[in-house]
Amino acid sequence: MIDPVMIMGITEAVLAQAEPEAAITGPDIIKAGALIGAGICMGFGAIGPGIGEGFAAGKACEAIGRSPEQAGLLTRTMLIGQAVSESTGIYALVIAFIMLFRG
Amino acid sequence: MELTAESWEMIGRFGGAGLALGLGGIGAAIGMGRTAAKANEAIMRQPERHGLLLRTMLIGQAVGSSPSIFALVIGFLIIFMPSSGANTGPLFAAATIGAGLCVGLGCLGGGVGCGWPSAAGCEGVARNPRRATQITTVMIIGQAVAQSPSIFAVVISLILLFVALPGTGLAAIGIGIGAGIAMGASALGPGLGSGTTGGGAVEGISAWPKTQAITLRTMLIGQAVCQTPAIFGMLVAFIMLFTLQDIENNIVGLAKILGAAIAVGFGGIGPGIGCGIVGQTSCRATSEKPQHDTLMLRTMLIGQAVSQSTAIYALIIAFLLLLGV
Numbered sequence: 001m002i003d004p005v006m007i008m009g010i011t012e013a014v015l016a017q018a019e020p021e022a023a024i025t026g027p028d029i030i031k032a033g034a035l036i037g038a039g040i041c042m043g044f045g046a047i048g049p050g051i052g053e054g055f056a057a058g059k060a061c062e063a064i065g066r067s068p069e070q071a072g073l074l075t076r077t078m079l080i081g082q083a084v085s086e087s088t089g090i091y092a093l094v095i096a097f098i099m100l101f102r103g
Numbered sequence: 104m105e106l107t108a109e110s111w112e113m114i115g116r117f118g119g120a121g122l123a124l125g126l127g128g129i130g131a132a133i134g135m136g137r138t139a140a141k142a143n144e145a146i147m148r149q150p151e152r153h154g155l156l157l158r159t160m161l162i163g164q165a166v167g168s169s170p171s172i173f174a175l176v177i178g179f180l181i182i183f184m185p186s187s188g189a190n191t192g193p194l195f196a197a198a199t200i201g202a203g204l205c206v207g208l209g210c211l212g213g214g215v216g217c218g219w220p221s222a223a224g225c226e227g228v229a230r231n232p233r234r235a236t237q238i239t240t241v242m243i244i245g246q247a248v249a250q251s252p253s254i255f256a257v258v259i260s261l262i263l264l265f266v267a268l269p270g271t272g273l274a275a276i277g278i279g280i281g282a283g284i285a286m287g288a289s290a291l292g293p294g295l296g297s298g299t300t301g302g303g304a305v306e307g308i309s310a311w312p313k314t315q316a317i318t319l320r321t322m323l324i325g326q327a328v329c330q331t332p333a334i335f336g337m338l339v340a341f342i343m344l345f346t347l348q349d350i351e352n353n354i355v356g357l358a359k360i361l362g363a364a365i366a367v368g369f370g371g372i373g374p375g376i377g378c379g380i381v382g383q384t385s386c387r388a389t390s391e392k393p394q395h396d397t398l399m400l401r402t403m404l405i406g407q408a409v410s411q412s413t414a415i416y417a418l419i420i421a422f423l424l425l426l427g428v
Contacts, residue, residue, distance in 0.1 A: 010114070013106045014193060014276060032358035035424060039362025042420040046370035046413035050292070054377020057406020058384040064402050065388025068395045075402060082409045089413040096366075096420050 038099040045092025052085040108192045115196030119203030120178040123260075126207030127174025130214020130294070134221070135164045141222035145229030152232050159228045159239055163221025166246045170210035170217065170253045170294075177206040177260050189267035190279075197276040198268055201283030202260040205340075208287030208368075209256025209294065212375070213249060216298020219383075220245035223302040227309025234312045241308050241319065245301020248326045252290035252297070252333040259286040259340050266344070274350050277357040281364035282340040285421075288368030289336025292375020296329035300382030307390025314393045321389045321400055325382030328407045332371025332414045339367045339421050347425065363421035370417025377410035 060078035064071050106114075142160035146153045181199050190198045224242035228235045263282060268275040304322035308315050343360060350356045385403035389396050 010106070014273070028353060028355055032354045034358075035355065036358040036362040036365070038420060039364070039366040039424060042417045043365040043367070043369035046366075046417045047373035049413045050373025050375070050377040050410050051380075052377070053406070053410040053412075054296075054374075054380040057377070057403070057410060058380040060406060061381060061385040061388055061399060061402050065384075065392055065395070065399060068392065068398055071398055071402070075405065078402075078406060079409070082406075086409075086412065089416060092413075093416045093420070096416075100420070100423055 034099045034102075038096040041092050041099065042096040045089055045096075049085050049089035053082040056081045056085065106193075108195075111192050111196045112186050115199035116182050118196070119181040119199035119201075122200065122203035122207045123174050123178040123181060124207070126204075127178075127210035127214070128171050130211035131168045131171035131217070132214070134167045134214045134216070134218025134298075137218040138163045138167060138221040138225060142225040145225045149229045149232065152229065155232060155235055156225060156228060159235065159242075160221070160225050162239060163224050163242055163246070166243055167214065167217035167221050169250055170213040173253055173257050174206050174210045177202060177257060177264075180261075180264060184264065189265060194268050194271065194275050194279065197279030198263045201279040201281070202263040203283070204280065205256050205263065205283035205287040206253075206260045208284075209290035210253045212291035212294025213253035213298075214294075216249040216294040216296070216301075216379075217246045219298040219302030220249070220305050223305035223309070227305055231309050231312065234309065237312055237315065238305060238309050241315065242301075242305050244319070245298070245304055245322065245326075248323065249294055249298035249301055252293045252330060255333055255337050256286050256290045259283070259337065259344075262344060269344070269348050270352065272352040273354065274347070274352045274356040274360065277360035278343045278347060281360040282343045284361075284364040284368045285343065286333075286336045286340040286368075288365075289339075289371035289375075290333045292372035293330045293333040293379075294375070296375040296377070296379025296382070297326040299376070299379035300325045300329060300386060303383030304386035304390075307387045311390045311393075314390045317393050317396045318386055318390045321396065321403065322382065322386050324400065325378070325385060325403055325407065328404065328411070329375055329378040329382060331378075331411055332375050335414060335418045336367050336371055339363060339418070339425070342425060350425075359424045363424040366417045366424070367421040370414050370420075374411045374414040378407040381406045381410065
């Protein structure tokens, strides 16, 4: 169904739209790969911490609803938990920066 | 291999319409199915009220199907609009495929999101049939806000279809597809999240109907914060469409644009869903204990702000890719 020759042909036709004098060279491909890699890295790396921290805050809100006098302790616990969940997001940010500025 | 203008046009039209309907139909179907499931459960509990419950289900499903109608309209436009407009050749294909991706992904999130308030509405009307009108009103308000990211996506799709892409060549192709991914994927999470929050509010109000004013306020504030990644995506899409005249017209420029689009687009999914979960539990807790609503609101905003942090990182990477480096 998806003919590889057709995909190759379309890709070639798309890439032929580049400026004629700027042929695609080695350093260009590396830089392009680094830039798109930075985007993919941060893009998908932001999914996990977002959902995880949302769960943490959600349960904290529910708990504060049940015992509001513990609000200080519960908020502090929530923030500590969210900071730990953030760590993979920071890893993704660091790698994305490395790819942007050293790629 | 050199493709003629007609070939590009066919690739664009069919690819774009396929993406628009193929992706955009998923969300509304899931949402409406969830509504029907909850309605069945509710009728099992209260069979003598089945007329009222069926009516609530149909109202909820009708509002919840609007994202797929948006996708259908854009799909028809892509297939049938005259091609002598702003873009020709491969740019036409890029613009139409971008428009299809944009509305497809955006309506996916909105469709599933709209399913939460309508499911909670059916359950709530079963628990509290005397307050059916009030519960249905809150359900429709929740669904309406959950659809706003899909409306942003429709706006960007229309711009892609009817406004000429800047420049010609590889960068312009990237802008067409990139703006579509940026807006579409970043509207996915907020649609889901706003819907989840709306569902929580409907649940709370059906259990404690007298707290409607406060719970609605918490719901609207929570949904507004959930929408932030969609605003980021729209901002990046506008930057791509209207200000990027001098980006390199080679594979490096293409990589920058696609990288920025994937970053801000997919980076909005997680924070949108997470903020939605925070809003859902906050609305329920606010209904249960309205005397502590300021504390709940503060905790909800702190929690949502921390959840948004990775969306902000993604926006920074997108800005660096488009405007810096």
